[in-house]
Amino acid sequence: MTELVIQTKGLYKTYKKRAAVQDLNLEIARGDIYGFLGPNGAGKTTTIRMLLGLIQPTRGAIHLFGKDLKSEKMNILRRTGSLVEYPSYYGHLTAVENLEAIRRITGGPKSRIAEVLEIVSLTKEAKRPVKGYSLGMKQRLGIAAALLNNPELLILDEPTNGLDPSGIHEIRELIKNMPRQYGITVLVSSHLLGEVEQMADKVGIxxxxxxxxxxxxxxxxxxxxxxxxxxxxxxxxxxxxALDLGCAGVLRDHMLELESMQDAKIALLVKRLVENQHAVYRVEEQRRSLEDIFMQIVGEGSRV
Amino acid sequence: MMFRALSADWLKIRGKGIWFLAALGPIGLAGMQGLNFGLRYDYLMKSYAADPWGGLLENVLFFVPIALFLGTTLVCSLMANVEHQLSSWKQLLALPISRTAVFSAKFVQAFLILCVSCLLLSVSTAVLGIMLGMGVEQMPYMDLLRIGFVQLFAALPMLAFQLWLSLTLKNQGIAVGIGVTASVVSMFALQFPDWMPLKWPLMAYMGPDQAKVIGAGLLLGALIICAGMIHFNRKDVD
Known part of the structure; x- marks a missing residue:
């Protein structure tokens, strides 16, 4: 079994009487891009804040890199980079100074600042105060900050929130490259399935x-x-x-509409049809869009 | 760890007007006395003929506590605002650094900034005295230094309290409101009972029991810092 980078067991967070997160069991393996999905207010950010030790869970255990977050917080955070919701930055400082403020805390060589700025293509704008940046640039600076300490795990909370399509595309490409180029495991949250679908291997809804x-x-x-x-x-x-073979279905507009079945069964059906001198013009699978499934899961809360 | 956070903090307050404020306070105080002595030069120099330096220090003295309390309030609030403004806490505290180190670094930074202010107060008062024609050979070096620093030590409880308020409450209006109120109230400090910390800066300079008062300031300051730190360590960061 592959090593789990993030594992939570029975995680709860309760505010006053409202439960923000209940019995959450996350499992994220090394090298994965994990899409953490849910509508606004579902508890994504609360979960992420708990993973980073920013807020205390009411109940439950969090293990990162196989270590307990409570007892080994510093060791864990040293290997983790994060961007929580909208980016944090010091507006009066330039991109380089912002990263330097973080580097002074995390240590590491100064040359790394230029490297991460290069990764997020902000090198040209590095000497301008950040308050003049566009949202996309600020978001990229946030990712640069998360990458500064050469993390093994990157936790990104809604990194494409509020970006235009080209900004979303850029960030997505950036994230997709992380495991491939740098061996980084990524947890990325979003409220849009379409966005996560294009980069994640695994999803949690x-x-x-x-x-x-x-x-x-x-x-x-x-x-x-x-x-x-x-x-x-x-x-x-x-x-x-088809009915003789045990398929369920009806006739509509001179076409057979059959319920979903295993690959082997559809192959057998086609074989029988051909053997019985039927001409098979088309076999098409009917799909619901992923968005429909997502809406169904999120809407009803039922397991698919 | 604390020094790493402190080093980052120096970078963060660049261009935030904190150093300007730190210089404005003491130089303003000296300037005010310059005006006072300039306008009533003959009268004041005659009444303080026996000890002109002592007279100058006495005039400066009564404005130091209010300036200190106000300065403490504003420096803490401006420093904290650097982090509050764009919710940088969540980024800062997700870095591999303990909250204790972050909190202590902020305290040390505020303390050092105020030390610079106190030093500037001593220097600008000395310069003023010389400009007013008071003899350099009679200059009371110790008292000139004491007038700022001794009061700063006695004001440490206030510094610790304001820092705690500023760092933990996002709404700086509360911290600043409390600080300004305390500063204004401190003008009537001499009529307060001795256990009131607002009176301690004056007591620490004038006596009696200067050492005891400074000790009390350090002790109460340390207690409040510990309480603030424990709270800051447990606090959820939104």
Missing amino acids: IREGRMVFQDTIDNLVSTASSGFRLSVSEPEAALGL
Whole structure:
């Protein structure tokens, strides 16, 4: 089994009487890009703040790199870079000075500042006060700050929030490269599935403080299939044959509409149809969009 | 660890007007006495003929506590605001540095800035005295130094308290409001009972029991810092 970089067990955070996070079990393996999804107010930021030791969990355990966050906070934070919600920066300082303020705390060579500015392509703007930056540039500076200490784990909370499409694209490309180029594990939160889908390997979907789905993107996609449509030369006879094989389905507009089934079964059906002299024109899978699935999961809170 | 945080803190307060404020206080106090002595030069020099330096120091003395309390309030608030303004706490405290180190660095920074102010007060008062024609050979070096520093030590509880308020409450209005009120009230300090910390700066300079008062200032200051630190360590960062 691969090493888990982040693992939480039965994590709870309660404010007054409102439970912001309930019984959360996160599992993120080394080298993953993990998309942490949920609508606004679902508890993503609360969870991330707990992972960084900014707020105390009410109950439950957090292990990063296999170590307990409570007892080894400094060691863990030394290996972690973070960007929590909107970027924090000192507006009156330049990008270089902002990074220098962090470098003085984390240590490390001065040359690293130029390196991270290069990674987020801010080298040209490095000498300007940050208050004059566009939101996208500030967000990139935030990522540069997170990368400054050569982290093994990058925790990014809504890094593309409020960015225009090209800004989103840039950040996405940046994040996608992290495991490949630098071997960094990434946890990235978002309220948009479409955005995470394009970079994450694994997703966790949280709703009202509870995890409702945690698996690979591929498995999420496989739940998207809602059935098959077959276009054949003699639909009525073909339907009889399909029903004989144990498929459930109906005839609509001269096409067979069958419920979703295993690959082996659809192959068998096609084989039988051909053997019985049917001409098979088309076999198409009907898919719900990922957005639909996401909305269903988030809307109903049911497990898919 | 604390020195790393402190080193970053010096960078952060660049261009925030904190040094300007730190210089304005003491030079303003001396300037005010310059005006006072300039306008009533003959009268004042006659009444303080026996000890002109002592007269000058006495006039400066009564404005030092209010300046100190105000300065403490504003320096703490300006420093804290650097972090509050764009919610930099969440970034700073997610770095591999203990909250104790962050808090102590802020305290040391505020203390050092105020030390610079006190030193400037001694220097500018000395310069004023010389400009007013008071003899350099009679210059009371010790008293000139004491007038700022001794009062600063006695005002440490206030510094610790203001720092705690400023760092933990995002709304600086509360911290500044409390600080300004305390500063204004401190003008009537001489009528207060001795246990009131607002009276301690004057007592630490004038006596009786200067050493005891300074000791009390250090002790109470340390207690408040500890309480503030414990609270800051446990606080959730939003």
